[in-house]
Amino acid sequence: MSMVPTLLSVEGLTKSYGGVHAVRGVSFELRAGEILALIGPNGAGKSTCFDMLNGQNIPDSGRIRVLGAETTGKKPRVIWRMGVGRTFQIAATFPTMTVRENVQVALVSHGAQLFNLWASTARQARDEAGRLLDLVGMGAYAERPCGELAYGDVKRLELAIALANQPKLLLMDEPTAGMAPRERVELMRLTARIAREQSIGVLFTEHDMDVVFEHADRILVLNRGTLIAEGSPEEVRGNAQVRAIYLGEGLLYDARHREGASA
Amino acid sequence: MAFYVVQFLTGLASAASLFLVASGLSIIFGVTRIVNFAHGAFYMLGAYVAFTLTDRFSGAFGFWGGIVIAALVVAAIGVLVEMVLLRRIYHSPELFQLLATFGLTLMVEDLVVLIWGPDDLVGRRAPGFKGAIDFFGQNIPSYDLFLIALGPVVLGVLWLLFQRTRWGVLVRAATQDRDMVAALGVNQKWLFTSVFALGVFLAALGGALQIPRDAVNHAMDLRVIVEVFVVVVIGGLGSIIGAFVAAVLVSELNAFGILIFPKISIILVFLVMAVVLIVRPWGLFGKPEAPARRTPGLTVNPWRPLTTNERLAAIAVLVVAAALPFVAGNYVLTVGSEIAIFVIFAVSLHFLMSVGGLASFGHAAYFGLGAYGVALLAKMAGLPMIACLLLGPLLGLLGAAVFGFFAVQLSGVYFAMLTLAFAQIVWSIAFQWVSVTGGDNGILGVWPEKWAASPSHFYWLSLGIAALAVVVLRIIVFSPFGFALRATRDSPLRSEAIGINGKRIQWTAFVIAGTVAGLAGALFAYLKGSVFPDNMGISLSVDALVMVLLGGVETVSGAVVGAIVYKALNIWLVSQTDLSKLVLGGFVVLIVVAFPKGIVGTLEAFMHRRRKSSSSASSPLLTSRIESAE
Numbered sequence: 001m002s003m004v005p006t007l008l009s010v011e012g013l014t015k016s017y018g019g020v021h022a023v024r025g026v027s028f029e030l031r032a033g034e035i036l037a038l039i040g041p042n043g044a045g046k047s048t049c050f051d052m053l054n055g056q057n058i059p060d061s062g063r064i065r066v067l068g069a070e071t072t073g074k075k076p077r078v079i080w081r082m083g084v085g086r087t088f089q090i091a092a093t094f095p096t097m098t099v100r101e102n103v104q105v106a107l108v109s110h111g112a113q114l115f116n117l118w119a120s121t122a123r124q125a126r127d128e129a130g131r132l133l134d135l136v137g138m139g140a141y142a143e144r145p146c147g148e149l150a151y152g153d154v155k156r157l158e159l160a161i162a163l164a165n166q167p168k169l170l171l172m173d174e175p176t177a178g179m180a181p182r183e184r185v186e187l188m189r190l191t192a193r194i195a196r197e198q199s200i201g202v203l204f205t206e207h208d209m210d211v212v213f214e215h216a217d218r219i220l221v222l223n224r225g226t227l228i229a230e231g232s233p234e235e236v237r238g239n240a241q242v243r244a245i246y247l248g249e250g251l252l253y254d255a256r257h258r259e260g261a262s263a
Numbered sequence: 264m265a266f267y268v269v270q271f272l273t274g275l276a277s278a279a280s281l282f283l284v285a286s287g288l289s290i291i292f293g294v295t296r297i298v299n300f301a302h303g304a305f306y307m308l309g310a311y312v313a314f315t316l317t318d319r320f321s322g323a324f325g326f327w328g329g330i331v332i333a334a335l336v337v338a339a340i341g342v343l344v345e346m347v348l349l350r351r352i353y354h355s356p357e358l359f360q361l362l363a364t365f366g367l368t369l370m371v372e373d374l375v376v377l378i379w380g381p382d383d384l385v386g387r388r389a390p391g392f393k394g395a396i397d398f399f400g401q402n403i404p405s406y407d408l409f410l411i412a413l414g415p416v417v418l419g420v421l422w423l424l425f426q427r428t429r430w431g432v433l434v435r436a437a438t439q440d441r442d443m444v445a446a447l448g449v450n451q452k453w454l455f456t457s458v459f460a461l462g463v464f465l466a467a468l469g470g471a472l473q474i475p476r477d478a479v480n481h482a483m484d485l486r487v488i489v490e491v492f493v494v495v496v497i498g499g500l501g502s503i504i505g506a507f508v509a510a511v512l513v514s515e516l517n518a519f520g521i522l523i524f525p526k527i528s529i530i531l532v533f534l535v536m537a538v539v540l541i542v543r544p545w546g547l548f549g550k551p552e553a554p555a556r557r558t559p560g561l562t563v564n565p566w567r568p569l570t571t572n573e574r575l576a577a578i579a580v581l582v583v584a585a586a587l588p589f590v591a592g593n594y595v596l597t598v599g600s601e602i603a604i605f606v607i608f609a610v611s612l613h614f615l616m617s618v619g620g621l622a623s624f625g626h627a628a629y630f631g632l633g634a635y636g637v638a639l640l641a642k643m644a645g646l647p648m649i650a651c652l653l654l655g656p657l658l659g660l661l662g663a664a665v666f667g668f669f670a671v672q673l674s675g676v677y678f679a680m681l682t683l684a685f686a687q688i689v690w691s692i693a694f695q696w697v698s699v700t701g702g703d704n705g706i707l708g709v710w711p712e713k714w715a716a717s718p719s720h721f722y723w724l725s726l727g728i729a730a731l732a733v734v735v736l737r738i739i740v741f742s743p744f745g746f747a748l749r750a751t752r753d754s755p756l757r758s759e760a761i762g763i764n765g766k767r768i769q770w771t772a773f774v775i776a777g778t779v780a781g782l783a784g785a786l787f788a789y790l791k792g793s794v795f796p797d798n799m800g801i802s803l804s805v806d807a808l809v810m811v812l813l814g815g816v817e818t819v820s821g822a823v824v825g826a827i828v829y830k831a832l833n834i835w836l837v838s839q840t841d842l843s844k845l846v847l848g849g850f851v852v853l854i855v856v857a858f859p860k861g862i863v864g865t866l867e868a869f870m871h872r873r874r875k876s877s878s879s880a881s882s883p884l885l886t887s888r889i890e891s892a893e
Binding site: 077080081086093096097098101104106108110114115116119120124145146161165 | 741759768
């Protein structure tokens with residue numbers, strides 16, 4: 001395990017609003033090919049943490065490094081160019097373009113062609129876009145307007161867009177929010193497969209504990225802005241403090257015993 | 264020293280009216296999310312109605328009663344407008360709301376001329392405030408002192424209204440979350456109507472109170488609305504305190520700006536606004552808006568380049584147009600040249616507002632800058648025509664680069680207000696800087712050289728440049744840059760997350776659009792042989808908006824069709840009626856309410872439906888177009 005390079009290293013991340021410490025001294029690491037879940041009850045600081053990682057929020061103190069390069073306080077577009085792809089809690093795509101064009105824009109941006117005023121975009125990275133769409137199972141929908149896709153398909157398209165810059169690290173904010181149970185399982189299996197094949201590190205936040213315990217290699221538990229537990233799903237499930245926080249929410253049953261997670 | 268104190272007090276007095284109008288605009292925006300472009304029109308109506316009433320009824324009671332009744336009458340008109348027009352467009356895209364209230368402004372401008380005549384009207388002095396007070400040898404009109412006291416009083420009354428009454432609580436609640444207030448069982452319709460009435464009342468009161476200070480005229484609406492936009496941009500839209508502080512600031516800058524730059528006093532205000540926008544883009548007292556949701560469009564039809572057949576058809580149309588000089592006379596050719604020029608102007612705005620999602624309400628500024636660029640080069644530097652046509656638009660480019668930099672920091676209604684304010688600034692420079700621009704008299708004798716002088720030659724020149732501009736802009740629309748621009752429009756969040764620097768993309772688009780508009784202006788200067796400040800006036804900006812809208816704001820080719828139809832109609836209309844603004848304004852309102860997709864958009868929807876019904880059985884992937892329900 002020690003031979004696998006550290007993709008993301010977070011040290012002492014801290015952010016407060018007025019007197020409220022939203023995030024206090026959070027440190028962790030993420031290795032290539034690893035799928036890491038960030039969980040915690042509402043208000044634990046997951047979103048604040050996440051926004052600082054992807055550049056939408058600037059930490060008061062602490063350091064974030066991706067493959068050794070400092071990303072702390074950098075803008076989202078700069079962080080993207082450093083090899084970080086991301087998806088949003090509410091999928092963000094370009095509704096007035098076709099599915100293929102959505103991916104083409106990302107590819108054109110990756111190829112630093114944004115200020116090309118003359119070429120025809122339709123011919124730019126057409127096949128590459130098709131490959132990415134096939135990868136997420138959207139190849140058959142390539143020429144459809146994005147604005148009329150079902151939400152589960154929009155999520156898969158968003159994943160294809162996020163993969164366009166051949167990211168080393170994928171940040172997914174509640175990837176399965178708003179989806180039907182079966183779609184959730186499919187999307188996460190797809191993500192996990194791609195991550196393993198291309199050895200991409202994935203960090204995701206999630207409310208659905210089935211998803212977390214089935215797919216995460218490791219879990220970070222955040223409560224009131226601090227990390228209270230970290231470890232494999234089994235370790236976290238057995239942690240008394242975590243149980244105390246989640247007590248009564250019925251979320252920590254063994255995921256494998258549940259419907260929809262079998263097979 | 265006394266002189267400066269008096270100047271300061273004059274500024275404070277001017278601030279009172281400005282504050283009334285700006286606070287009304289802010290209150291309406293807070294609850295209905297509509298930026299009421301017609302606010303200046305209500306201000307003007309207030310002044311006109313008050314003029315009539317105070318003229319009719321004598322004595323102190325007649326005067327003060329007249330002022331208050333005038334504001335109430337105009338507020339009643341406002342209620343009518345809200346119920347008949349605005350209720351239909353609360354759920355329309357922002358652009359349509361802006362345009363509808365703008366159309367209203369145009370109509371009111373012609374109506375007041377129709378009712379009160381075109382001449383300035385000088386109102387009565389206020390009873391009890393007729394004299395002046397001596398201040399170390401300087402005179403201060405006592406009415407000014409009254410106005411200085413009135414501003415804070417109104418601010419206090421509004422504060423009490425919003426903090427201490429049930430209605431005020433509802434309004435504040437609706438400002439934060441309309442849907443929640445509706446869910447709590449509040450009758451939203453009447454809440455909106457009453458808020459609109461209050462806002463209009465304040466605007467009309469502001470206008471009515473001006474009559475002892477200034478003559479009433481039919482251009483005061485635009486003058487005040489531009490100042491009000493500057494005030495709310497500086498103070499923060501939705502903040503009443505912000506409106507107060509910024510109104511004082513702007514009025515003082517005007518009062519002292521005259522001392523520093525007597526010719527172009529507005530420069531000072533502009534500089535302050537620029538600084539505020541850089542430091543606090545949401546204004547001194549405003550709150551940063553949540554990341555803007557994409558304005559829900561009317562359709563989700565992805566754009567596509569022309570097919571080979573469509574390209575051939577377009578070339579055929581161009582060939583037919585080019586054959587016009589063989590059959591038509593000089594007048595028709597001159598009209599044809601003008602239409603071609605306006606096609607260039609319309610596609611440049613289309614590029615900005617349809618492709619970029621940035622609806623500029625001051626696009627004429629760059630058209631006018633191009634025209635002045637040509638006129639100055641031709642008259643002062645004596646350059647040949649080709650050189651002028653190439654270099655003149657660079658002035659449009661320069662203006663777009665400077666103003667565009669600030670404008671793209673904002674979006675939506677702020678962008679619209681700011682572009683309008685910029686255009687007015689450019690207009691007043693052209694108007695006031697007489698030694699260079701000739702002021703109101705313009706620059707005359709800008710005639711084309713011999714090779715382009717005949718109507719047919721000039722027509723071919725205009726047509727050729729128009730075709731070139733259309734083709735080049737279309738290529739850009741489908742280029743990676745065009746896609747990046749659309750991506751920024753569709754989802755700022757996603758485009759930032761795939762490495763797109765949205766502001767820089769939009770700024771570049773602004774510069775491109777401004778340069779092409781400048782090219783149209785350059786040709787226009789040669790067509791007319793002269794340039795005037797009106798070449799950058801608001802009505803020209805509105806013309807461009809209407810052309811794009813008429814053609815179809817969500818289509819690629821709409822601007823071309825819209826420009827041809829609209830310009831032809833317009834030229835015909837001006838020859839038929841004196842009330843062109845009334846008709847034009849009514850036309851704008853009608854399109855927004857009844858025909859929002861425009862000519863090309865409606866045709867496309869029709870074709871799409873036909874194609875779908877003929878092929879839906881064979882191709883399951885070609886699904887129906889979804890029309891946005893929002």
